[in-house]
Amino acid sequence: MPSEAIQNLIHSKDGDYLDCTFGVGGHSKKILECLGTNGSLKAIDKDPKVFKFSDQIKDERFQFKNISFSQIEDFYPPLSFDGILIDLGISSFQLDDSDRGFSFQTDSSLDMRMNQSHGLTAYEWLNKAEEKEIADVFFYLGEERKSRSLARQIVNNRKSKKISSTADLSSLNFFKNRSKKHPATNIFRAVRMYINDEIEELISALKSSISLLKKRGKLVVISFHSIEDRIVKNFLRGSLENVKSHSCLKPVGKIIKPSVEEIKINPRSRSAVMRVGEKI
Numbered sequence: 221m222p223s224e225a226i227q228n229l230i231h232s233k234d235g236d237y238l239d240c241t242f243g244v245g246g247h248s249k250k251i252l253e254c255l256g257t258n259g260s261l262k263a264i265d266k267d268p269k270v271f272k273f274s275d276q277i278k279d280e281r282f283q284f285k286n287i288s289f290s291q292i293e294d295f296y297p298p299l300s301f302d303g304i305l306i307d308l309g310i311s312s313f314q315l316d317d318s319d320r321g322f323s324f325q326t327d328s329s330l331d332m333r334m335n336q337s338h339g340l341t342a343y344e345w346l347n348k349a350e351e352k353e354i355a356d357v358f359f360y361l362g363e364e365r366k367s368r369s370l371a372r373q374i375v376n377n378r379k380s381k382k383i384s385s386t387a388d389l390s391s392l393n394f395f396k397n398r399s400k401k402h403p404a405t406n407i408f409r410a411v412r413m414y415i416n417d418e419i420e421e422l423i424s425a426l427k428s429s430i431s432l433l434k435k436r437g438k439l440v441v442i443s444f445h446s447i448e449d450r451i452v453k454n455f456l457r458g459s460l461e462n463v464k465s466h467s468c469l470k471p472v473g474k475i476i477k478p479s480v481e482e483i484k485i486n487p488r489s490r491s492a493v494m495r496v497g498e499k500i
């Protein structure tokens with residue numbers, strides 16, 4: 221969906237844009253290709269490891285900052301942008317990095333922080349949190365019906381041996397004999413979302429877009445999970461809890477999903493949903 225995202229985002233070639241999720245810079249490079257000489261692109265990402273990709277972009281119209289969604293209003297004044305892009309989740313370079321613990325496909329220590337310089341690691345959290353807290357994360361963020369039973373198993377197992385690696389988590393008896401191909405997928409994602417405070421960060425980015433967008437500015441959000449997509453949908457409808465009163469962003473068009481061809485090339489895109497809003 222990169223081209224649909226860019227088409228919906230850019231409505232003025234000499235406008236000012238913000239890519240909130242730089243990653244390896246795929247979207248940012250495409251945005252720069254479409255901008256005129258007076259256009260500008262600011263990009264952010266909370267993972268300092270993306271510097272190696274942002275440093276490769278030698279373009280005067282481009283500026284990168286290593287900050288998170290919840291900090292954008294500290295760095296950019298109101299009415300700064302004609303378009304804001306948010307491509308949620310983690311980047312393939314993070315998922316494939318065997319030191320990060322995001323994937324159960326390779327065995328590594330359970331870190332899961334997008335910014336490894338602060339915050340609790342998944343290892344620290346899983347080995348010290350209360351059983352109920354763990355169960356709640358699995359239930360609400362992992363949509364796991366048997367969340368209590370899994371949390372109980374983790375708490376019992378960690379008495380004799382800490383849950384320290386991706387293999388320790390994905391090989392728990394709980395996941396054996398389950399019909400799904402990768403039964404630990406939702407649990408890994410839930411832990412990652414919790415460790416990185418992803419729901420609060422998303423809500424913060426959406427709220428900030430209200431002030432940061434200029435009139436007729438576009439907000440383009442790509443999400444990979446029904447919980448995130450519901451938040452974006454409700455936000456654009458003006459019915460997101462605690463942000464209820466806003467009526468200055470309206471949904472534009474229908475939701476956009478990846479084509480069959482795109483899913484063949486990039487199977488990870490299969491659950492992507494894109495929504496577009498416009499500041500009125």
Ligand SMILES: C[S@@+](CC[C@H](N)C(=O)[O-])C[C@H]1O[C@@H](n2cnc3c(N)ncnc32)[C@H](O)[C@@H]1O
Nearest residue numbers: 241243244245246247265266288289310311421
């Ligand atoms: C799906 S990837 C983006 C890929 C990117 N669009 C590209 O073309 O390469 C999401 C990126 O957003 C970053 N990210 C996630 N949550 C963030 C947050 N709250 N603040 C800043 N960056 C965040 C991640 O570190 C990751 O690099």
